[in-house]
Amino acid sequence: MTRLVDPASMHGKVFTGTWHRPRGGTADVVEPATGAVLATVGLADARDVRAAVTTARRARPAWAALPAVERAAVLRRTARLLEEHTAELVEWLVREGGAVREKASAEVGAVLDELWVAASLPTRPHGSLLPAAPGTHSVGRRVPLGVVGVISPWNFPLLLGMRAVAPALALGNAVVLKPDVRTPVSGGFLPARLLAEAGLPDGVLQVLPGEAEAGTALTADPDVAMIAFTGSTAVGREVGAAAGRALKRVSLELGGNNALIVLDDADIDAASSAGAWSAFFHQGQVCMTAGRHIVLASVADAYVDRLVRRAEKLVTGDPWTGPVALGPLISRAQWQRVDRVVRDTVRAGAELRTGGTGHGLFYRPTVLTGVTPGMPAFTEEIFGPVAPVVVVADEDEAVEVANRTEYGLVAAVQTGSAERGLALAGRLATGIVHVNDQTVNDNAFVPFGGRGASGNGSRYGAEHSLDEFTQWQWLTVRSAAATTPF
Structure with missing residues (x-):
């Protein structure tokens, strides 16, 4: 079986449907158990982020216009490909992130659930018929946000990226993903390659590892409608403040004690x-x-x-x-x-x-x-x-x-x-x-999220992702143009 990523071919590059060299330099991916260099990846700077957002914004309308069943099919094919490439994913999660094999296997299984649940979202009811006067149709409908920026951590790199990427894409958004620079392969390049192989159009998902400059640029970009951030409370406060100034939606999944x-x-x-x-x-x-x-x-x-x-x-x-x-x-x-x-x-x-x-x-x-x-x-x-x-x-x-x-x-x-x-x-x-259970529990079907310094009350999981990655639009249609007193 052909491997999804090859360290030699991706040396110093990022993935946006194709491999190319960014402007922000490079970083070594180091195996924490041994200190061995597993790969060298490209790093994005603010200019790279701006270019990626622009590409994603242009690619999104055609993706959102696809029939719901076609978007769902891409997510289902991604899940099947993930099953076929489980061994490669587990290897990177173990070597890049220091996970034991059992944890890595469980993480892959959890992402499979996330993909199957995300594949169900496009065909769920996405609106409601509202009361209206005779001759008028009034509906509330969910519409995509636009470009969603996802900033994901290193500890569960595959899961904590894909739990936002998969539903966001399924619901007609484009995504710019910034995985942690310590786990850019398992947290970014591998899931992007799976989605590309499954038929996701070029440009709809951009994967840009980067340092703080890239995260700041993504959060501030005027064409990014939402930031989904998972990480420390200290950084989350900064992300939330910047998103608030820009009046954009932000989902913060932060620390815990x-x-x-x-x-x-x-x-x-x-x-x-x-x-x-x-x-x-x-x-x-x-x-x-x-x-x-x-x-x-x-x-x-x-x-x-x-x-x-x-x-x-x-x-x-x-x-x-x-x-x-x-x-x-x-x-x-x-x-x-x-x-x-x-x-x-x-x-x-x-x-x-x-x-x-x-x-x-x-x-x-x-x-x-x-x-x-x-x-x-x-x-x-x-x-x-x-x-x-x-x-x-x-x-x-x-x-x-x-x-x-x-x-x-x-x-x-x-x-x-x-x-x-x-x-x-x-x-x-x-x-x-x-x-009568332990604290480390999560799955794709629950309203997962914290409060206080652990998050801003956002929730991931099943139908709760509908609330995170779409917005309501009120639409009225009259059978004939109405006159007014003016």
Whole structure:
């Protein structure tokens, strides 16, 4: 089978239907586990972004004018091609992003769901008949926004790009995608090649890796109707401010400092399993990671003992060369940040129960106890394999401590009573709550999104994407021209 991308042929280039060299220079794609250079890609500057937006704007009307079934067919063919090229996608997700194979395979599966759901959007009802006077038809109908700018991150590069790209295209928009420069292949070039092979017309999707200059240019461009940004809260605030000044729509999916609450009637073994997964999956580099394990005092010792045992059994290493539970962190800067948060929290009085060490870009699963509000591991989004445990006296204190954050993405509650968990869920200030499950959950069929510093209330998933990537137009048609009093 022919591979979708070849490092030699794409050397120093970007993809916009064809490969070409941008003006912004080049960047090496480095395998975090080994430091090996996997490819060299082109970088876009502001001029490249402007040219891409112009091309996308010109290509969009013909794409939007296609019958809905034809646009849907492109998305379905893309899904089938993704199934055929799964091995290539998994390889890039493992080597470029440091994912273990199981995470990479699950990410590909999640994107398949996103594509099938997106393929259903063009043929869903896109309007409603409104009351009107005799001789007049009045309808509300959804119309495409125009050019959508998508800025996607490195941690789930394929999924977090395509969950915006696929529905935006399906609904008749053009897209300019800026993937993170650390994962431009799995986050940009591979999905673009799949769509091109499936019959997406040239120019409708532009893929431009770039640094901050490219993101700023995309956000400010007057011909970009919407920005869909997934990334850190700090950068999201800047994107939101710039989009607001331009009076354009913006979808912000940002960070989290999520709570996993363990009540005194919980199955502690199951709770510790959920806690380990919530803290250590993909090295903790997930916006839904449990950054605070809030445990009632009567079961805290039992929970910590089991969590520590689980952490110490997890194998860390190169995910491409062997079966491991944790791969590398994405960069040296991120490794240093994680280690700094751990060291500063211990200096503030917490106890390091396990972990807190590493080599290269690998960091051992870490459990901290004695964590209290105000310590770095409580207040910061760590984005590493660290489980800070906070002990509370009762359920009311658990809720108060869980809500003591500006973030509002997800929370989970472990309890022996579903009714108790449901009642507690209603008191948590998050966009998502899971009772008797872990915090890292998502699929293509739910209204996914956060609140507060975790996002601006936008939602991805199924019919909710209709609200994100179209706008309402009120249309009236009279059977004959009307006269007025003037």
